Each structure stands twice: as structure tokens, then as C-alpha cells.
Amino acid sequence: MPRPSEDELIATFFAPLAAPGGLGLRDDAAILPEMPGQDIVATTDMLAAGVHFFPDDPPGAVARKALRVNLSDLAAKGAEPRGFLLGLALPEDLTADWLAGFAQGLREDAAAYKCPLLGGDTVKSPGPLVISITALGAVPEQKLVPRKGVAAGDLLYVSGTIGDAALGLKLRLDPVRSEPWAKRISQADAAYLAERYLLPQPRLCLREALRAHAHAAMDISDGLAGDLEKMLKLTGMTARIMAADIPLSSAALRLVQRSPLLLEPILTGGDDYELICAVPPSESEAFETKAKAAGVPVRAVGTAEQGEIPPVFKDREGRALIFARPSFRHF
Amino acid sequence: MPRPSEDELIATFFAPLAAPGGLGLRDDAAILPEMPGQDIVATTDMLAAGVHFFPDDPPGAVARKALRVNLSDLAAKGAEPRGFLLGLALPEDLTADWLAGFAQGLREDAAAYKCPLLGGDTVKSPGPLVISITALGAVPEQKLVPRKGVAAGDLLYVSGTIGDAALGLKLRLDPVRSEPWAKRISQADAAYLAERYLLPQPRLCLREALRAHAHAAMDISDGLAGDLEKMLKLTGMTARIMAADIPLSSAALRLVQRSPLLLEPILTGGDDYELICAVPPSESEAFETKAKAAGVPVRAVGTAEQGEIPPVFKDREGRALIFARPSFRHF
Numbered sequence: 267m268p269r270p271s272e273d274e275l276i277a278t279f280f281a282p283l284a285a286p287g288g289l290g291l292r293d294d295a296a297i298l299p300e301m302p303g304q305d306i307v308a309t310t311d312m313l314a315a316g317v318h319f320f321p322d323d324p325p326g327a328v329a330r331k332a333l334r335v336n337l338s339d340l341a342a343k344g345a346e347p348r349g350f351l352l353g354l355a356l357p358e359d360l361t362a363d364w365l366a367g368f369a370q371g372l373r374e375d376a377a378a379y380k381c382p383l384l385g386g387d388t389v390k391s392p393g394p395l396v397i398s399i400t401a402l403g404a405v406p407e408q409k410l411v412p413r414k415g416v417a418a419g420d421l422l423y424v425s426g427t428i429g430d431a432a433l434g435l436k437l438r439l440d441p442v443r444s445e446p447w448a449k450r451i452s453q454a455d456a457a458y459l460a461e462r463y464l465l466p467q468p469r470l471c472l473r474e475a476l477r478a479h480a481h482a483a484m485d486i487s488d489g490l491a492g493d494l495e496k497m498l499k500l501t502g503m504t505a506r507i508m509a510a511d512i513p514l515s516s517a518a519l520r521l522v523q524r525s526p527l528l529l530e531p532i533l534t535g536g537d538d539y540e541l542i543c544a545v546p547p548s549e550s551e552a553f554e555t556k557a558k559a560a561g562v563p564v565r566a567v568g569t570a571e572q573g574e575i576p577p578v579f580k581d582r583e584g585r586a587l588i589f590a591r592p593s594f595r596h597f
Numbered sequence: 598m599p600r601p602s603e604d605e606l607i608a609t610f611f612a613p614l615a616a617p618g619g620l621g622l623r624d625d626a627a628i629l630p631e632m633p634g635q636d637i638v639a640t641t642d643m644l645a646a647g648v649h650f651f652p653d654d655p656p657g658a659v660a661r662k663a664l665r666v667n668l669s670d671l672a673a674k675g676a677e678p679r680g681f682l683l684g685l686a687l688p689e690d691l692t693a694d695w696l697a698g699f700a701q702g703l704r705e706d707a708a709a710y711k712c713p714l715l716g717g718d719t720v721k722s723p724g725p726l727v728i729s730i731t732a733l734g735a736v737p738e739q740k741l742v743p744r745k746g747v748a749a750g751d752l753l754y755v756s757g758t759i760g761d762a763a764l765g766l767k768l769r770l771d772p773v774r775s776e777p778w779a780k781r782i783s784q785a786d787a788a789y790l791a792e793r794y795l796l797p798q799p800r801l802c803l804r805e806a807l808r809a810h811a812h813a814a815m816d817i818s819d820g821l822a823g824d825l826e827k828m829l830k831l832t833g834m835t836a837r838i839m840a841a842d843i844p845l846s847s848a849a850l851r852l853v854q855r856s857p858l859l860l861e862p863i864l865t866g867g868d869d870y871e872l873i874c875a876v877p878p879s880e881s882e883a884f885e886t887k888a889k890a891a892g893v894p895v896r897a898v899g900t901a902e903q904g905e906i907p908p909v910f911k912d913r914e915g916r917a918l919i920f921a922r923p924s925f926r927h928f
Binding site: 289292293294295296297298299300301302303304305306307308309310311312313314316317318339340342343345351352353354355384385386387388389390391392393394396398400402403405407410412413414484485496500 | 620623624625626627628629630631632633634635636637638639640641642643644645647648649670671673674676682683684685686715716717718719720721722723724725727729731733734736738741743744745815816827831
């Protein structure tokens with residue numbers, strides 16, 4: 267397939283994903299009709315090839331991850347997706363087949379998450395592929411769940427399981443399995459962890475539970491340890507957390523039981539895209555019930571308390587874990 | 598100044614530009630409170646160094662252009678700016694001084710256009726600087742001015758003057774003034790045209806006139822000839838336009854009088870960021886009065902008529918002008 271022009275690219279690949287408000291992607295802008303009683307929530311994430319994804323990742327997966335990391339931010343705010351804008355800086359050597367795969371992945375997720383394409387811009391670039399997505403969502407008036415708001419005594423909940431993506435990334439970076447722990451992993455576990463890195467699961471189903479019961483929430487993109495610290499310090503909070511209480515997948519659990527040092531990348535690696543939130547104890551039962559009904563596993567991993575220090579993670583013997591690098595940096 | 602971390606970058610340079618809804622740029626997302634009776638208008642534009650601006654352009658001008666091209670899209674829809682999200686893919690060698698200049702330019706325009714920063718994302722990139730801006734605006738319910746809507750008989754108006762930026766770009770690409778026309782240009786004219794390329798003027802002041810009187814509008818980013826064609830063909834329209842009726846700055850007029858071939862880049866070059874709009878004759882007087890009150894010069898350059906061909910530009914002798922490349926492509 268020859269490389270299409272910008273107009274062909276839009277008409278062929280992206281116009282089929284467009285919402286009515288996208289005006290066929292043939293206008294200067296998109297329209298999002300007034301939503302009475304709803305505030306707009308907006309978030310943006312940029313992904314560069316070689317930094318946020320591997321240039322040889324399947325194009326559909328790259329597209330889906332780019333959208334999902336934005337949906338994860340909307341989820342953390344208790345918001346419902348309404349649509350997104352897409353910016354693409356395309357290197358010359360990107361093929362039409364790659365773009366077709368990218369658009370197909372985007373289309374599937376736009377439909378699955380009811381988050382249609384509203385508009386975009388496509389430019390050529392002498393550098394690597396850069397994807398910029400801005401997602402727009404809606405939240406009932408004044409019900410946005412902030413990052414800042416943890417109070418002393420709040421239970422700190424984590425959704426899903428932590429560290430799978432960091433382990434998946436380690437495996438991806440070590441294709442010949444040179445590390446001892448990687449040599450012994452089962453194919454099924456390796457595939458599971460690789461998938462968790464490739465395709466995060468935005469926890470949008472938690473939005474009502476968060477809006478109803480959480481004082482604060484954020485999504486974990488740069489590692490649980492660093493992101494929890496960011497959320498806690500906004501209100502002068504800290505926490506003591508038993509590492510054994512952190513929810514792990516059975517794949518991660520099997521690895522860490524044999525190689526305890528993997529606890530560090532599990533707690534500090536990036537790309538979890540799970541949520542952390544703070545819920546007052548009086549609401550914890552109701553929160554857990556709603557989360558269960560929404561089909562999202564959540565687990566309380568500690569209690570917020572006043573203090574200026576970063577949250578302390580302890581091992582089974584009560585010793586504080588010291589991390590070389592508390593937070594993953596995409597920057 | 599050493600290169601700051603992402604958190605320092607945001608806190609130092611960008612947090613001072615943030616709207617209250619930007620939540621201090623320390624949350625996952627921004628909030629735009631409900632605006633009763635207003636629809637949201639969203640637009641996004643991406644700019645890559647070496648494609649949309651020169652790597653040695655002043656950083657403040659790069660920032661302002663990146664914001665203004667988005668504001669120009671809002672202007673074309675009759676919308677009022679409400680805020681923007683900023684994505685930056687930063688090469689390793691970008692200095693803190695450059696970033697300080699960039700943030701300062703952004704700050705000035707965010708204030709001047711009442712369009713505060715709502716959020717953003719900053720990533721490292723192995724390639725050139727890529728800037729992605731998504732601007733959000735508001736328009737009274739169902740009053741968005743579409744691109745599609747030109748009716749037969751509508752007068753076709755152009756704001757400001759056409760072609761200055763294309764000439765400014767030509768001069769920029771020819772610093773030794775090798776072309777005959779460029780040798781003879783006055784310093785003042787050269788500076789004027791360079792500035793028109795560097796800093797577009799989004800015609801936001803026209804928004805009320807457009808909403809009240811225009812059937813359709815768009816901004817001219819890829820050349821008058823090609824963009825007018827795009828707008829007209831959405832409703833099966835064409836037009837005959839006398840090139841002599843196109844509003845030119847006195848700098849451009851002096852050049853084209855001596856070098857008539859410059860008419861081609863004037864009509865087909867990019868980066869005008871003026872508006873074209875279609876106004877029924879019964880409303881033209883009212884439209885012109887409102888535009889004048891808003892301080893934006895507008896001029897009718899032709900009349901829309903049914904037809905499948907691209908608009909025809911004619912010289913003083915009535916001969917149709919044939920362009921080698923009807924539309925400028927950033928792609």
C-alpha cells in the first residue's frame with residue numbers, strides 16, 4: 267500500500283472512528299455539545315517511539331496503549347470518557363500498513379470504551395513517531411475526584427495487581443532471558459506479564475465507587491511507591507505499608523517468591539495504570555461493595571497518617587525497604 | 598541553568614500559567630466547569646521543529662505560534678478560548694534557558710488571549726522538539742460556525758491580508774537574498790513579512806460577527822487557494838475570484854507589483870492564519886459593520902456559485918491563474 271496523503275489518511279483510517287461532533291474530521295475543530303450538570307475533564311499524554319513503546323510493538327497495541335493511558339487518567343478522576351483528539355508526528359518510513367493497524371486498534375478501543383475520535387492533526391517529522399492524545403470526559407458537577415485530598419485515617423486502596431507491567435518490560439528488554447529469574451519463568455507467565463505491559467486496563471468501571479467514596483485518587487503510571495508519595499504529600503500525609511499486602515498477580519507472586527529482589531521493580535516500575543485511592547474507614551465497606559459490583563478487585567494496603575516522610579514499605583520482618591530509584595521516569 | 602527534572606520543569610515554568618481548573622498541574626487531569634448554554638469546541642495542532650518552525654526561532658515565538666494556530670481554529674468556529682493542554686516531546690539537548698523563553702512566550706499569549714494552561718505532558722524524545730497543543734473553547738449552544746455550509750450567492754470574505762507569511766518564509770529560507778525580488782526589498786518590509794510568518798494573529802475578535810452572519814468559515818493555514826477549495830467543495834460550490842481583489846499588505850503589494858510571479862506563493866503558501874467565511878448578501882452590510890467594530894479588516898473577494906471545479910483565480914486580463922501546487926502541505 268503506498269503512503270497516503272494526509273487527506274487520504276484521515277478519510278481512510280480515521281474518519282470511520284469519528285464521533286458526530288468530530289464533523290467528519292473535515293472541520294477546524296470538534297464540538298462537544300453542552301452536558302447539563304456535567305463538568306468537563308481533560309487530560310493529555312504523549313508517547314514517543316523508543317521511550318514509551320518499542321518501535322516493533324504491534325501498531326494496534328501502540329494505538330490502544332496511547333488511548334488507554336489517557337482513559338486511565340479519566341478513570342482516576344471518576345470521569346466518563348466523551349471523546350479524544352489525536353496528534354501524530356509521523357516519520358517518513360512509516361508504512362500505510364502500519365497506519366492501518368494503528369487505526370484498527372484505535373477503532374476497537376474507541377468503541378469498547380465509548381470514547382470516539384473528535385479530531386486531530388497529522389504532521390511529518392524527521393524524528394521518531396510521536397503520539398499525542400487528549401481525552402475529554404465528563405463528571406457530575408463538582409464531583410471530580412482530586413489527587414489532593416487524602417486525610418489522616420483514610421484507607422489506601424489499590425486496584426488490580428501491581429508490578430506486572432514492570433516485570434513484563436524487564437522481560438521485553440531481556441529477550442534472551444539472561445537474568446536467572448527470567449530463565450525459569452513459564453511461557454504462560456511471561457506472556458501474561460508481557461500483555462500487562464503492552465495493554466493497560468483503564469479502571470473506568472471504578473468511577474462511581476470513587477466519586478461516591480474516595481477523598482482522593484490517582485493512577486499509577488510511574489510506580490506505586492513514587493505515585494503514592496506524590497498523592498500523600500499533597501496533604502502532608504505518609505503511610506506504613508506492608509509489602510506483603512500489595513496485591514500481586516500469581517505470575518508476579520511466583521517470581522518474587524523465588525527472587526525477592528524483584529519487589530523493587532514491582533513497587534517502583536512504571537506502567538501499572540492501576541488506581542490508588544483514599545477512602546475514609548466509615549465508607550470502606552460501601553466502597554468495596556461497589557468495586558466488587560463493578561468487577562474491579564481492590565485491596566486496602568495501608569492507612570494514611572500525618573507525616574512529612576515518603577510512605578515506608580516494610581518487609582515481613584518489619585524492615586523498611588530502601589529503593590535505589592523510588593519512581594520510574596518516562597522523562 | 599541545568600536541565601530541570603520534569604517536576605521542576607512543571608513547577609518552575611508551567612504551573613504559573615495554569616488556570617484554577619488546571620489543579621496546579623499536579624493532578625491527572627484538568628477540570629473545565631460546566632458552562633450553561635455553551636458547547637465545547639476542541640481543536641489540536643502539532644508542530645515539529647524543522648517542519649513548522651525553525652530550530653533557531655526564538656523560543657517565545659515558537660510557543661506563541663503553537664498556541665496561536667490553535668486559537669485561529671477556535672476563531673474560525675466563532676468560539677471563545679477557555680484553556681489549553683500542552684504536550685512537549687523534548688530532545689536531550691534542549692536547554693533550561695530555551696524552556697524558560699518558551700514558557701515566557703506561552704505565558705504572555707495565555708494572558709493576552711485569556712486562554713490559560715489546563716494541563717499537559719512532557720516526555721523526552723530522541724528526535725526533534727514536537728509540540729502538541731489542544732485548545733478548548735466555548736460557543737453558545739448550536740452556534741458553532743461550520744466549515745461546511747457555503748450556499749450559492751454567499752459573499753466570500755477574507756480577513757486581514759493574504760500571503761505575507763508565505764513571503765516571510767521565502768525570505769527566511771533565502772537569508773542571502775539570492776532571488777532578484779528579495780534583493781530589492783526594504784528592511785522594513787522584510788521585517789514585517791518575517792514577523793507575519795513568525796507570529797500569526799488569530800482573528801478571535803471576529804467571532805461574534807461570524808456567529809451572527811456567516812454560513813461557514815475556516816482558517817487559512819495551507820494557502821488561500823487550497824483552503825477556499827476545501828471549504829467550497831463541501832457543499833458543491835466554486836467561485837471566480839479576481840486576484841486583484843485579494844487583500845494584500847503594502848509590503849506584499851510592493852513585491853508583487855515588481856515580481857508578478859510572487860502571486861503564486863501569496864495565494865498558495867501556508868501560514869496565513871487569516872479567516873475565510875461565507876456571508877449571505879443580505880447580511881453583508883451587518884457583517885462588515887461588526888467586523889469593523891471588532892477592528893478586523895475584511896474584504897469580499899468573490900461569490901460562491903454551484904460547480905464542481907476548484908475556485909478559479911483570474912488576473913487583470915481575465916486569464917485563469919494555474920498553480921503548480923494549489924495548496925501548501927505541512928504533511
